[in-house]
Amino acid sequence: MRPALRRYLRSLDHVGVIVALGFFILSLTPSLLPRAWPVQGLVSGFTVAAGYGVGVAVAWIARRIGVPQPSELARLRAWFVITGLAVVTVPGILWLSSGWQREIRHAVGIHSDSRSLYLGVFVIAAALAGALVGLVRLLRDLSGWLARRLHRFLPALVARIVAVCVVATLAIGIANGVVYDGLIALANSTFSVSDNGNYQGVEQPDSPERSGGPDSLVPWGTLGREGRAFVAGGPAATEIAQFTGRPAAVPIRVFAGLDSAATLADEAHLVLAELRRTGAFDRAVLAVATSTGTGWIDPALADPLEYMFGGNTAIASLQYSFLPSWISFLVDAGKARQAGRLLFNTVYDYWRQLLPEHRPRLVVFGESLGSYGAAAAFSGPDDLAARTSGALFVGTPNSTQSWRELTDQRKRGSAERLPVYGDGQTVRFAAGAKDLREPDGSLSSPTVVYLQHASDPIIWWSTSLLWHKPDWLGEPRGPDVIGAMHWYPIVTFWQVTSDLIASTAVPAGHGHNYGPEAITAWQAILHPPGWTDADTAALAQR
Known part of the structure; x- marks a missing residue:
C-alpha cells in the first residue's frame, strides 16, 4: 500500500466511516426497479460519501459541545471493530442485495444476472466514495491554507469564515458556471445537431x-x-x-x-x-x-x-x-x-x-x-371537464401540481399509488385496464384518466424522499414492488433517483413503460361509437 494511501486511510474519521458503512448497507436494500451492478455501484458510492459526511458532521458537533476526544488506544480499537464489522457485513449484504435484485427482476419479468457480478458493486462504490471524500478534503485543506494566509491581516475566526466562504463560492461557481452551464450548453448543441437527423424509414x-x-x-x-x-x-x-x-x-x-x-x-x-x-x-x-x-x-x-x-x-x-x-x-x-x-x-x-x-x-x-x-x-379537474371532452395523463411526475392536489385529496382509505378521487367519475387513477372497470365489469366513463404504475420512479421521485417517508411505502405495495423495500432518510432518495435511469428499461406494464392499457383508457374516456371490448383486445394484440 502506498504511503499516500496509508496516510489517507489513517486520517479518516472513524465515526464517519461507521456511518458510511451503515449507509452502504442501506444503499443495497431494494428499490422500485432492477438495476445493473455498475449502476448499483455508483449509487452506493454516492451514498457512502454522503454517509461519511453525516458522520463527520456528527463528530464535529460532538466535539463542539464538549464530548471528549477518544484516546489513541480507543481509536485503534474502534478501527479493529469497524474492520471486523465490514468483513462480516459487506459480503452478507452483497449476497442479500443480489437476491433482492433477483426478486425485483422476477416481479417485472426480467432475466436475472449472475450473483457473482455483485462483487463489482463494492469495488465501484469504494472507488467513487474515496474520490468524493478526497475532493471534499482537498477543498477543506485549501480553505485551511487560505485561512492561514488571511490570519496575517484578520482575526483567526474571521479568517476561517472568509476562507470557507471564498472556497465554497469558488467551488459552487465552478460547478454551476463551468460544469453545469457547460454541460447544458454542450447538451443543447449536441442534441440540436441530432435533431436534424431522421430515424430509419422516416420519409417526408x-x-x-x-x-x-x-x-x-x-x-x-x-x-x-x-x-x-x-x-x-x-x-x-x-x-x-x-x-x-x-x-x-x-x-x-x-x-x-x-x-x-x-x-x-x-x-x-x-x-x-x-x-x-x-x-x-x-x-x-x-x-x-x-x-x-x-x-x-x-x-x-x-x-x-x-x-x-x-x-x-x-x-x-x-x-x-x-x-x-x-x-x-x-x-x-x-x-x-x-x-x-x-x-x-x-x-x-x-x-x-x-x-x-x-x-x-x-x-x-x-x-x-x-x-x-x-x-x-388547467386550474383543476372541473376546469378540464368544462373545456374538454377528456384527458389522458400517463406517468405523471410527482411535482405536477394538479396530480399532487388530487392525490392529497384522495378518498380516505385509498392508497397513494392508486388513489380514489371523489366518486371516481370525473378523475380515475389506473395501473392497468382492470382499474378502469366498475365492480360489475362495465367500463367506467371518467373525464380524466391518470395511468400510473406502482413501480414507476417518474411518479414517485420527489426531494421529500430525503427526509419524509411517503404514503406509498407505508401502504400495501403494488404487485411489482417487493415487500423488502423500505424507506430510509437520504438513501431512498438516491435509490429512486437511480431508478430513473432504467425507468423504461423494463417490460410494458412496469416502471415507466406504458403499453396497451392506454387503449382501454381512451375507450373509457371517449366510448367511441361502435367500438367494443373485443376491438380493444384485438388492437392491444396488434
Whole structure:
C-alpha cells in the first residue's frame, strides 16, 4: 500500500466511516426497479460519501459541545471493530442485495444476472466514495491554507469564515458556471445537431393532412427529428380500414418544431394555422398533445385514437426543447408548462368560437414531462371537464401540481399509488385496464384518466424522499414492488433517483413503460361509437 494511501486511510474519521458503512448497507436494500451492478455501484458510492459526511458532521458537533476526544488506544480499537464489522457485513449484504435484485427482476419479468457480478458493486462504490471524500478534503485543506494566509491581516475566526466562504463560492461557481452551464450548453448543441437527423424509414409525407407535406405551412426540415417521425408515422388509412372493416380517413397530424417559428407562441399559432388548413376542426376528435422535450409523442397514446375513430381525427403538438425528457425536466421544466398552456389555449380559443354541433370533441394527452406540461393548461379537474371532452395523463411526475392536489385529496382509505378521487367519475387513477372497470365489469366513463404504475420512479421521485417517508411505502405495495423495500432518510432518495435511469428499461406494464392499457383508457374516456371490448383486445394484440 502506498504511503499516500496509508496516510489517507489513517486520517479518516472513524465515526464517519461507521456511518458510511451503515449507509452502504442501506444503499443495497431494494428499490422500485432492477438495476445493473455498475449502476448499483455508483449509487452506493454516492451514498457512502454522503454517509461519511453525516458522520463527520456528527463528530464535529460532538466535539463542539464538549464530548471528549477518544484516546489513541480507543481509536485503534474502534478501527479493529469497524474492520471486523465490514468483513462480516459487506459480503452478507452483497449476497442479500443480489437476491433482492433477483426478486425485483422476477416481479417485472426480467432475466436475472449472475450473483457473482455483485462483487463489482463494492469495488465501484469504494472507488467513487474515496474520490468524493478526497475532493471534499482537498477543498477543506485549501480553505485551511487560505485561512492561514488571511490570519496575517484578520482575526483567526474571521479568517476561517472568509476562507470557507471564498472556497465554497469558488467551488459552487465552478460547478454551476463551468460544469453545469457547460454541460447544458454542450447538451443543447449536441442534441440540436441530432435533431436534424431522421430515424430509419422516416420519409417526408405526401399527404396534405400532415405537417411537412404538400401545401404545409411548416417546412419539413424545421420539424425536428421527433416531429418528423410523428407526422410520418401512425397507421395509414388502409391499415385502419383493414383493422375495422370500414372505410377510413387519413388521420391528420400537425406539428411545429423549434426551428419552425421564432417563439413558442408563434409555434402555437403556426399549429393552429395548420389545423385550419388541414380541416382538423371538421374531424370527430381533435387531440392536443404536449410532447416530451424533444417533441416525442408516444405512439401508444396517439395511434389508438386514430384506430378507434376510423382516422377521423386530428392530433396537434409542438417541440419546446432540444433536450431529452429527463434533462429537460431538470433544467427546462418551465418550458413544458409554457408549451402546454400556449398550445391548448391557442387551439381552444379558436375551437370555442365554433358552433357546438360543428366542432370536434376536444381532448388532451401527455406522457411524463408531456403530462406535466399538458396539465398546466388547467386550474383543476372541473376546469378540464368544462373545456374538454377528456384527458389522458400517463406517468405523471410527482411535482405536477394538479396530480399532487388530487392525490392529497384522495378518498380516505385509498392508497397513494392508486388513489380514489371523489366518486371516481370525473378523475380515475389506473395501473392497468382492470382499474378502469366498475365492480360489475362495465367500463367506467371518467373525464380524466391518470395511468400510473406502482413501480414507476417518474411518479414517485420527489426531494421529500430525503427526509419524509411517503404514503406509498407505508401502504400495501403494488404487485411489482417487493415487500423488502423500505424507506430510509437520504438513501431512498438516491435509490429512486437511480431508478430513473432504467425507468423504461423494463417490460410494458412496469416502471415507466406504458403499453396497451392506454387503449382501454381512451375507450373509457371517449366510448367511441361502435367500438367494443373485443376491438380493444384485438388492437392491444396488434
